[in-house]
Amino acid sequence: MRKLGYQLWLSMFTASLPAITLAAAAETSLQNLTGQDAPAGAVWLDTFDLSPVETGWGSVGAGKSAEGKPMSVGKQSFAHGLGTHADSVAGVDLKKTATRFVAAVGVDDETDKRGSVVFQVWVDKVKKADSGLLKGGDAPKLLSVDLTGADMLTLVVTDGGDGNASDHADWAGAAVFATGSSVKVVPGNFGLPNIMPEIASGDPAKTSINGPRIVGTTPGKPFIFLVPATGAGLTKFSAKKLPPGLKMDSVTGIITGAVEQPGTYEVTLAVKGKSGSASRKLVIEAGDHKLARTPPMGWNSWNCWAGAIDDAKVRAAADAMVKCGLAAHGYQYINIDDCWEKGRDASGEIVSNEKFPDMQGLADYVHSKGLRLGIYSSPGPQTCASFTGSYQHEAQDAKTYAKWGIDYLKYDWCSYGSVAGNNPGLDGLKKPYHIMDKALDNCGRDIVYSLCQYGMGNVWEWGAEVGGNCWRTTGDITDNWGSLSGIGFGQNGHEKFAGPGHWNDPDMLIVGRVGWGPNLHPTKLKYVEQVTHITLWSLLSAPLLIGCDMSNMDKFTIDLLTNDEVLDVNQDPLGKPAGRVADRNGIQVWRRPLQDGTTAVGMFNTGPEAADGTVQWVDIGVHGKQPVRDLWVQQELGGFDGQYTVTIPAHGAVLLKIGRPSGQ
Numbered sequence: 001m002r003k004l005g006y007q008l009w010l011s012m013f014t015a016s017l018p019a020i021t022l023a024a025a026a027e028t029s030l031q032n033l034t035g036q037d038a039p040a041g042a043v044w045l046d047t048f049d050l051s052p053v054e055t056g057w058g059s060v061g062a063g064k065s066a067e068g069k070p071m072s073v074g075k076q077s078f079a080h081g082l083g084t085h086a087d088s089v090a091g092v093d094l095k096k097t098a099t100r101f102v103a104a105v106g107v108d109d110e111t112d113k114r115g116s117v118v119f120q121v122w123v124d125k126v127k128k129a130d131s132g133l134l135k136g137g138d139a140p141k142l143l144s145v146d147l148t149g150a151d152m153l154t155l156v157v158t159d160g161g162d163g164n165a166s167d168h169a170d171w172a173g174a175a176v177f178a179t180g181s182s183v184k185v186v187p188g189n190f191g192l193p194n195i196m197p198e199i200a201s202g203d204p205a206k207t208s209i210n211g212p213r214i215v216g217t218t219p220g221k222p223f224i225f226l227v228p229a230t231g232a233g234l235t236k237f238s239a240k241k242l243p244p245g246l247k248m249d250s251v252t253g254i255i256t257g258a259v260e261q262p263g264t265y266e267v268t269l270a271v272k273g274k275s276g277s278a279s280r281k282l283v284i285e286a287g288d289h290k291l292a293r294t295p296p297m298g299w300n301s302w303n304c305w306a307g308a309i310d311d312a313k314v315r316a317a318a319d320a321m322v323k324c325g326l327a328a329h330g331y332q333y334i335n336i337d338d339c340w341e342k343g344r345d346a347s348g349e350i351v352s353n354e355k356f357p358d359m360q361g362l363a364d365y366v367h368s369k370g371l372r373l374g375i376y377s378s379p380g381p382q383t384c385a386s387f388t389g390s391y392q393h394e395a396q397d398a399k400t401y402a403k404w405g406i407d408y409l410k411y412d413w414c415s416y417g418s419v420a421g422n423n424p425g426l427d428g429l430k431k432p433y434h435i436m437d438k439a440l441d442n443c444g445r446d447i448v449y450s451l452c453q454y455g456m457g458n459v460w461e462w463g464a465e466v467g468g469n470c471w472r473t474t475g476d477i478t479d480n481w482g483s484l485s486g487i488g489f490g491q492n493g494h495e496k497f498a499g500p501g502h503w504n505d506p507d508m509l510i511v512g513r514v515g516w517g518p519n520l521h522p523t524k525l526k527y528v529e530q531v532t533h534i535t536l537w538s539l540l541s542a543p544l545l546i547g548c549d550m551s552n553m554d555k556f557t558i559d560l561l562t563n564d565e566v567l568d569v570n571q572d573p574l575g576k577p578a579g580r581v582a583d584r585n586g587i588q589v590w591r592r593p594l595q596d597g598t599t600a601v602g603m604f605n606t607g608p609e610a611a612d613g614t615v616q617w618v619d620i621g622v623h624g625k626q627p628v629r630d631l632w633v634q635q636e637l638g639g640f641d642g643q644y645t646v647t648i649p650a651h652g653a654v655l656l657k658i659g660r661p662s663g664q
């Protein structure tokens, strides 16, 4: 009653006395933001169309948490608010009609005290409020910001510097005091223009051999490798010093067979074409557990088709990978994600559903192009999309995969929670992955083992121990800046756990046409954000699994995915991923040592405006005058002493190679 009376009292003045409303708004208490009724003169933000809000995971909740539950922060319930997930950004177009923004911010109680975030309120590109670091379980914090005369309000949630796991961030009771009805929620990109940066064409005229410089195999197990080569009219491939057991098809450039003896073989590959010839060394390492010497490069069906995947789309992907030239730059895996499974036959053998009538035939088709086929399962009874998982059929499934000719397995925790219980402990987390590792070892075929359990139990610390060739470090990525930047920049610190044969996997690529279903859309990332994506994934030695429809890519997407100098950073045989070495005024500097003695450096502008970024030689441990090369445009920039400075667009990146190769 008292509250209603107060609001009535307030609303009587709202119409006639805006100055008093303003004062009242400034004094809004947290308590005023918890109920059904908005403070007088204010409108709840969650009553607007929230589709433009970018959220780092799931979808934005209107009056609900990121998981769609009733909103609660520090045990305080809220009837209204925006339930987001770091990194998140939302814009509110004010048209100078608003006077104040209020919200009670914090991590939603559904995370069970996990997660840590920072809330920022920007007004016309100036930061006006910052919550400081708020952790799961903390009490909500009231933010109240003057909007008088402002055009744009931007609400940002960052991951607090430790990755975005469990960062369920509530703008609880978020309300705008506005005099007009023209306020609306808009993309929170600070009005970033979508300017296409200049990058080198991925289709150079000269003949060259590209892709990995080292590959691994187990002696006695089938091996297939297409020599990635570009140039006009390629006519003849050859290979000197192939290990016994392998042969090269001189027309297609496909190497097949099975290496007979363990060893390290230095093969000289050569190719002739209309625009000249090229040769290059390829090391073939044969031994136990030698797969994925460099991060896997390929395609996965999930980010584009999800449940709409079928045999025809997989074949089309293989065709497109060759036709668009992606295979000629080193992409080789065609990975089927979830939704191919039907169930088990009387003998317990896994059977594919009607969309995949002939798995073995499909594998043969993919192999005929020199490419490799991947598949997906779960250690639980069911996969994430509720299809049959491998629980208690692990050895049998691995043998079936080998029989079909599968080369890659993504093994996704999902319903295994129902087996392991709520607190499985480290041993419980490792257990199902050990079981499948053993099954794969004994199945008779080399199958790259990709763990997917979203980073639980710091999987980067033990993924290699359970036989993982790569392991997902995060939840699912989606095609917006919040998701990309939260996941990507949250990888810092994981680099020391990765190396040849065992890689951190921050999830699949989100460039090109994506959609997670039958209807695709162009990625929502701006062009420069896409450059940031591929730059960061290359520095991180992340698997490069394309997530779009490869049969429908524009030139920018193809160029982005086929820049050999950038891909060489991803595939560098030293296998030392980058870590962050500086973070100054929103410009992050990441450093990756390369095998030739030079250093790859990424500079990222995470701020809302173009800004100068500087890499100082002390950041990367070099001295004196150093040559600097821009890898995206493939040009020398000259010699620089002490540092190099360049203007970087908001959310954009540059990728540099600094220094002289050893021995030069």
Ligand code: GLA
Binding pocket: 302, 337, 338, 383, 384, 385, 412, 452, 475, 476
């Ligand atoms: C999980 C994974 C995704 C995808 C789906 C399939 O969400 O993280 O990458 O494999 O399952 O159901």
